[in-house]
Amino acid sequence: MTVSRPWQLTMRVLAIAWLLALLLVPVALIFYRTFEPGIGAVWDSITTPAAISAFWLTIEVSAIAVVVNTVLGVVMALALARGRWRGKWLMDTVIDLPFAISPVVVGLSLILVYGTTGWFGRDLADAGIQVIFSTPGIVLATVFVTLPFVVREVTPVLREVGDDQEQAAATLGASGWQTFWRITLPSIRWGIAYGVVLTTARAIGEFGAVSVVSGKVSGETETLTLLVEKRFANFDLAGAYAASALLAAIALLTLLVMTTFNRRREEA
Amino acid sequence: MIAARGITKRFGDFVALDDVTIEIPDGSLTALLGPSGSGKSTLLRIIAGLEMPDGGVVEIHGSDQTRVPPQRREIGFVFQHYAAFKHMTVRDNVAFGLKIRKQPKEQIDARVDELLEIVGLAGYQKRYPNQLSGGQRQRMALARALAVEPRVLLLDEPFGALDAKVRADLREWLRRLHDEVHVTTILVTHDQEEAMSIADHIAVMDHGRIQQVGAPRELYDRPANRFVMGFLGPISELGGRLVRPHDIVLELEPSPGAHEAQITRIVHLGFEVRVELAMPGGDGVFAQLTRDEAQQLEVSEGDIVWLRATGVTVEASEPA
Amino acid sequence: MSVIALPRRRPAVRSGALALGISTLWLSVIVLLPLAAVVVRSLDGGVGDFWDAVSSRQAVAALRFTILVSLATAAINAVTGTLLAWVLVRDRFPGKKVVNALIDLPFALPTIVAGLTLLALYGPNSPLGIDVAFTQFAVLLALLFVTQPFVVRSVQPVLIEVDREMEEAAISLGASNRTVFLRIILPNLLPAILSGAGLAFARAVGEFGSIVLISGNVPFDTQVSSVYIFKLIESDAPIGAAAVSVVLLLVSVIVLALIRLLGRWGARHDR
Numbered sequence: 119m120t121v122s123r124p125w126q127l128t129m130r131v132l133a134i135a136w137l138l139a140l141l142l143v144p145v146a147l148i149f150y151r152t153f154e155p156g157i158g159a160v161w162d163s164i165t166t167p168a169a170i171s172a173f174w175l176t177i178e179v180s181a182i183a184v185v186v187n188t189v190l191g192v193v194m195a196l197a198l199a200r201g202r203w204r205g206k207w208l209m210d211t212v213i214d215l216p217f218a219i220s221p222v223v224v225g226l227s228l229i230l231v232y233g234t235t236g237w238f239g240r241d242l243a244d245a246g247i248q249v250i251f252s253t254p255g256i257v258l259a260t261v262f263v264t265l266p267f268v269v270r271e272v273t274p275v276l277r278e279v280g281d282d283q284e285q286a287a288a289t290l291g292a293s294g295w296q297t298f299w300r301i302t303l304p305s306i307r308w309g310i311a312y313g314v315v316l317t318t319a320r321a322i323g324e325f326g327a328v329s330v331v332s333g334k335v336s337g338e339t340e341t342l343t344l345l346v347e348k349r350f351a352n353f354d355l356a357g358a359y360a361a362s363a364l365l366a367a368i369a370l371l372t373l374l375v376m377t378t379f380n381r382r383r384e385e386a
Numbered sequence: 387m388i389a390a391r392g393i394t395k396r397f398g399d400f401v402a403l404d405d406v407t408i409e410i411p412d413g414s415l416t417a418l419l420g421p422s423g424s425g426k427s428t429l430l431r432i433i434a435g436l437e438m439p440d441g442g443v444v445e446i447h448g449s450d451q452t453r454v455p456p457q458r459r460e461i462g463f464v465f466q467h468y469a470a471f472k473h474m475t476v477r478d479n480v481a482f483g484l485k486i487r488k489q490p491k492e493q494i495d496a497r498v499d500e501l502l503e504i505v506g507l508a509g510y511q512k513r514y515p516n517q518l519s520g521g522q523r524q525r526m527a528l529a530r531a532l533a534v535e536p537r538v539l540l541l542d543e544p545f546g547a548l549d550a551k552v553r554a555d556l557r558e559w560l561r562r563l564h565d566e567v568h569v570t571t572i573l574v575t576h577d578q579e580e581a582m583s584i585a586d587h588i589a590v591m592d593h594g595r596i597q598q599v600g601a602p603r604e605l606y607d608r609p610a611n612r613f614v615m616g617f618l619g620p621i622s623e624l625g626g627r628l629v630r631p632h633d634i635v636l637e638l639e640p641s642p643g644a645h646e647a648q649i650t651r652i653v654h655l656g657f658e659v660r661v662e663l664a665m666p667g668g669d670g671v672f673a674q675l676t677r678d679e680a681q682q683l684e685v686s687e688g689d690i691v692w693l694r695a696t697g698v699t700v701e702a703s704e705p706a
Numbered sequence: 707m708s709v710i711a712l713p714r715r716r717p718a719v720r721s722g723a724l725a726l727g728i729s730t731l732w733l734s735v736i737v738l739l740p741l742a743a744v745v746v747r748s749l750d751g752g753v754g755d756f757w758d759a760v761s762s763r764q765a766v767a768a769l770r771f772t773i774l775v776s777l778a779t780a781a782i783n784a785v786t787g788t789l790l791a792w793v794l795v796r797d798r799f800p801g802k803k804v805v806n807a808l809i810d811l812p813f814a815l816p817t818i819v820a821g822l823t824l825l826a827l828y829g830p831n832s833p834l835g836i837d838v839a840f841t842q843f844a845v846l847l848a849l850l851f852v853t854q855p856f857v858v859r860s861v862q863p864v865l866i867e868v869d870r871e872m873e874e875a876a877i878s879l880g881a882s883n884r885t886v887f888l889r890i891i892l893p894n895l896l897p898a899i900l901s902g903a904g905l906a907f908a909r910a911v912g913e914f915g916s917i918v919l920i921s922g923n924v925p926f927d928t929q930v931s932s933v934y935i936f937k938l939i940e941s942d943a944p945i946g947a948a949a950v951s952v953v954l955l956l957v958s959v960i961v962l963a964l965i966r967l968l969g970r971w972g973a974r975h976d977r
Contacts, residue, residue, distance in 0.1 A: 119873045119886045133793040144823035190732050197725040212733050218958040220912025220932045223951040227740030230747050323816030326914035343818045362819045369814040377807040456877050463878035469871035472975045473893045483879035
């Protein structure tokens with residue numbers, strides 16, 4: 119059906135107006151407000167010791183979450199796509215749970231297990247390990263919320279590619295590990311890449327769960343997102359904008375990478 | 387009468403139709419026959435109004451319908467892949483055209499039942515398209531198109547997606563339906579056997595132009611050019627002219643106008659005998675004899691014979 | 707002469723079991739264990755305490771507001787998401803690819819930043835003079851932002867796959883554009899629209915980061931359940947928080963189950 123010209127234009131305008139009002143103009147405004155006082159002020163704002171430490175903490179936590187969830191994500195994808203067992207729908211559901219749970223509840227759940235009054239509270243205290251209000255807690259929270267991304271991107275690829283090549287490799291004498299490394303892994307590399315990007319973006323942007331489990335000690339257990347909130351609460355609007363602009367820039371970069379990978383995936 | 391006059395259509399640089407003119411007599415079953423890319427589907431869709439021509443006119447019953455949208459042309463269209471409304475039952479599919487014309491419910495139901503009876507799907511009212519076979523879906527599509535009593539029925543390679551046996555059955559069935567219902571029908575196909583067996587008239591198309599229009603027999607016996615001859619049946623080249631293999635006579639003695647050739651192979655295909663020969667220049671030719679003719683001749687591989695063309699021949703070196 | 711050495715035991719079977727074992731262990735420790743803790747420990751004070759926590763006036767008010775505003779979000783997204791999907795699939799204009807990429811922005815942007823950006827444009831210092839901060843509308847705005855991509859991305863692939871010949875068949879039978887859209891296209895899009903709206907709803911009920919700044923978190927007014935839970939945690943009432951969390955979890959789980967059923971219902975006519 120060919121839509122009449124006036125309708126087509128109206129819909130186009132409405133769609134773009136909606137996106138502008140809801141997404142683009144607010145984000146653009148942040149950049150504008152951020153750089154209003156000049157680049158120098160912005161630079162100072164994002165290079166304070168607190169900011170630098172927040173930056174590195176965010177990077178560190180995200181890196182761990184990405185590595186862990188990539189490896190385990192591929193393992194889970196193999197179990198789902200290559201395994202022959204019943205109850206796959208159950209694993210599918212559990213994997214989807216992090217999407218359905220409020221981040222605050224995620225944080226709460228970790229407190230109830232690893233906090234001082236949690237199930238493992240006493241044991242952890244005896245071993246001298248602090249999880250909640252410390253970096254391990256932040257890592258756990260981030261790993262929880264970013265769990266599904268890699269596995270959900272890799273599983274359909276594995277299913278679609280099929281195991282013919284792997285069987286061929288086995289008949290040629292390849293061990294399980296060789297087959298995986300040389301045959302399976304290359305076939306899923308774009309799925310992994312895309313999943314990694316999604317994981318990274320989500321990890322960097324996590325706020326709710328981290329807000330609950332972190333002690334928010336500046337310079338120690340404060341991530342970039344927590345820094346934004348703290349600055350806002352302290353009426354340091356310019357500082358909050360600056361940190362936000364940094365995060366938004368990272369987000370836009372992520373979007374760019376996502377789009378490029380998407381195109382590569384379709385061409386592959 | 388349906389007519390298309392001077393139709394041209396371009397897709398970018400590709401010329402799909404180049405000044406095409408054709409008249410379809412009322413009540414006839416006309417086939418648009420040609421290879422892919424010949425423009426036949428494009429022509430059909432322009433007649434339907436699903437495409438707009440760059441130039442030319444479409445006339446239906448004397449009135450210029452070129453700029454009239456397809457909704458108001460009173461046509462029925464059947465697609466190669468059925469285009470069934472998969473979210474509706476068979477009944478709702480067939481009733482669709484009547485429902486949007488706001489006809490009363492009893493009238494619609496009666497007509498749907500009648501049509502399903504005609505197409506052999508009585509009792510399938512409540513089924514969904516995904517519960518039907520390909521052939522059944524196409525018959526439903528036909529019932530759907532006929533429900534609104536169109537002035538012309540347009541079919542775009544309707545049997546292309548079906549198995550050979552189903553295709554053959556459905557083709558015969560369509561001819562019988564046409565004889566009963568008498569709607570002017572235009573059928574697009576690339577299958578010359580299909581066109582030859584059921585159409586009253588055939589328009590052979592190639593490269594966006596109509597090569598010849600006529601009854602099946604006429605096209606076969608008196609082809610206008612090399613393309614039509616080659617598309618509708620086998621051809622052999624003899625002395626610069628094209629002739630049907632079954633119109634080549636093998637003689638044991640030379641005669642005026644006969645060509646010398648040596649038999650390279652004789653293949654017995656039941657009733658037919660196919661004789662492959664080599665001309666002095668090295669070119670290969672093949673002739674088709676009946677079993678009796680071959681027996682009477684008593685030739686074998688390696689023999690020299692003389693070939694003469696009977697029947698109509700066409701100049702071999704013709705511009706396309 | 708070389709001999710092809712066949713593996714004695716099919717490596718696939720062994721590693722398959724290993725993958726399953728590791729996966730189960732991983733999911734149990736990371737996801738199931740903490741969730742179990744929430745459910746189990748919500749009853750630490752007995753059913754009586756659980757019920758008190760869940761039925762307190764503030765808890766109920768927060769839950770009601772959360773569900774209502776999330777439903778509104780899902781409903782609005784159903785419309786705007788379909789519109790966006792239509793324009794992205796059926797229209798052509800310069801910069802369409804950029805627009806398509808930008809749809810995913812809410813997925814990439816941290817929620818706290820999203821909240822801040824909306825506050826900048828629609829809050830006290832708004833250059834447009836629009837100030838809706840600390841109102842229920844602000845919560846709706848934040849939720850619309852973060853759930854933006856769900857319906858669009860759900861509908862797009864389905865719209866691309868819609869059989870154009872079905873539309874042409876309807877047209878050849880006399881249907882107007884409006885009829886074609888309402889009777890042919892929309893019924894085929896409906897499962898995807900509902901699925902996307904369901905995902906948006908599930909995301910909206912739990913949303914926290916984008917709401918904290920712009921809503922003011924006024925109890926009985928603009929406070930959502932996630933913020934209420936947060937307040938309970940801060941005031942050292944983790945068990946009460948767990949109880950309210952269980953209710954919220956229940957809502958999400960039910961919606962997820964419905965979406966899954968919807969997917970199967972939607973595919974019933976495919977073949």
